[in-house]
Amino acid sequence: MISQLIVMKPVGYVRTQALGDEVKDRNRTSEIIVQPEMAAALNGICEFSHLYVIFWLHEISEEERLTKKVHPRGRSDLPLVGVFAVRTNQRPNPIGLTVVELLKVEGNVLMVRGLDAFDGTPVLDIKPYDPWDIVKEPKVPHWWRKLEEEKNQKKQTEP
Amino acid sequence: MISQLIVMKPVGYVRTQALGDEVKDRNRTSEIIVQPEMAAALNGICEFSHLYVIFWLHEISEEERLTKKVHPRGRSDLPLVGVFAVRTNQRPNPIGLTVVELLKVEGNVLMVRGLDAFDGTPVLDIKPYDPWDIVKEPKVPHWWRKLEEEKNQKKQTEP
Numbered sequence: 001m002i003s004q005l006i007v008m009k010p011v012g013y014v015r016t017q018a019l020g021d022e023v024k025d026r027n028r029t030s031e032i033i034v035q036p037e038m039a040a041a042l043n044g045i046c047e048f049s050h051l052y053v054i055f056w057l058h059e060i061s062e063e064e065r066l067t068k069k070v071h072p073r074g075r076s077d078l079p080l081v082g083v084f085a086v087r088t089n090q091r092p093n094p095i096g097l098t099v100v101e102l103l104k105v106e107g108n109v110l111m112v113r114g115l116d117a118f119d120g121t122p123v124l125d126i127k128p129y130d131p132w133d134i135v136k137e138p139k140v141p142h143w144w145r146k147l148e149e150e151k152n153q154k155k156q157t158e159p
Numbered sequence: 160m161i162s163q164l165i166v167m168k169p170v171g172y173v174r175t176q177a178l179g180d181e182v183k184d185r186n187r188t189s190e191i192i193v194q195p196e197m198a199a200a201l202n203g204i205c206e207f208s209h210l211y212v213i214f215w216l217h218e219i220s221e222e223e224r225l226t227k228k229v230h231p232r233g234r235s236d237l238p239l240v241g242v243f244a245v246r247t248n249q250r251p252n253p254i255g256l257t258v259v260e261l262l263k264v265e266g267n268v269l270m271v272r273g274l275d276a277f278d279g280t281p282v283l284d285i286k287p288y289d290p291w292d293i294v295k296e297p298k299v300p301h302w303w304r305k306l307e308e309e310k311n312q313k314k315q316t317e318p
Contacts (some may be wrong), residue, residue: 005268006167006215006281008252011243026264032245043241049298054254056165064223068199082202084170084193084285092197093167095213095284097256099292121163125254126243129297131307133258138288139208148290 011038011121013110014055014115023116029103032110032123039108042126046105051117056122057094064069064090078143085141096121099129166229169265170197173274178220182275189280191269198267201285205264212274215281216253223249237302244300253311255280258288274301 003095016023016030023030032053034042067090072078083091100112110126175182175189182189191212193201203209226249231237241249259271269285 004169004281006169006283008165008167010163010165020202037293038227038243039298041241041251043228043243043244044238044300045244047298047300048244050294051272052256054256058163058165068197069202079203082200082204084197084200085202085207085287087286087289091284094169097284097286099294114243122163122245124252125250125256126166126220127246128244128299129294130246130299131297134293135209135258135288136168136299138290138293139206139228140287140289141203141206144289 008124010056011035011126012123014117014119014121014123016115016117016119018119023118026114028115029113030115030117032112032115032126034108034110034123034126036108042105042108042110045126045128046102046111048102048128048130049111051100051102051112051126052127052129053096053098053100053112053117053123054125054127055096055098055117056124057089057096058122059118060089060091060094065092065094067091067141072147074141078146081143095124166285167283169215169283170194170285171185171282173275173276173278173280173282175276175278177278185273186222187274188270188272189274189276191274191285193267193269193282193285195267201264201267201269202288204285204287205261206271207261207287207289210259210261210269210271211286211288212257212259212271212282213242213284213286214255214276215283216248216255218277219248219250219253224251224253226250231302231306237305238303254283264273
């Protein structure tokens, strides 16, 4: 069973004008173009404020998929951790998972905020976010909090 | 691009003694057996209290993958909604996504609480849950709140 191959087809793809690091900007909006024949599968989705977008990191090479450990954000001052312990895109199955805010639905197009995926990224699934997905006080490692603090400090010192 | 095939191999599988509806019991513990050669990818994961488990609903048929709309929980008194607007397992790409509590790591085995997957389910990816995954007040439809209220009432009337 463990050696079986699992085959999927994209249900849509991402459309964005963001380039490079711009995709990490959580205030950015982008679109998900769902395959027209699947538009009916979006029925009622507008009643949710937030969604999970599951996408395929199609630019990750076969070699990168063999990576077992990385330094978070490639920073050698942070501990070397397993790829399952960090949200790196170097993973055996390079699946992306992001919580986005749903802004608008028009036919087979979703407009969302906060999707950190490049233009043309294949989308594998879309799921509604609900209160069961909230963990009140998740425990995270020291390196995670350190990165977060740095980000906040940078924000404060920006003009 | 939209017609490309995406191929994955499981990174592990679920081991549980829960049968049928027992897997929905959020207090149940189960194990994730990661492929032994990927054990290093778990390094440092124990510093997170919660994880996302992304798994493959391998018992969903090709026909079920064509479903566009369902009644939540199969209940005809609830509105017919698109499969992307509900966490049904009948989806074009039958991917499961669950937030679990990480209880213990032993070599290539994770013991977790709250994984609603059957014994033998292939696991596609494991990701740490962090505070960015928290949505403070997600908006959900009326049918979702109705199901939740019924569940709570049932709990209160059980001996």
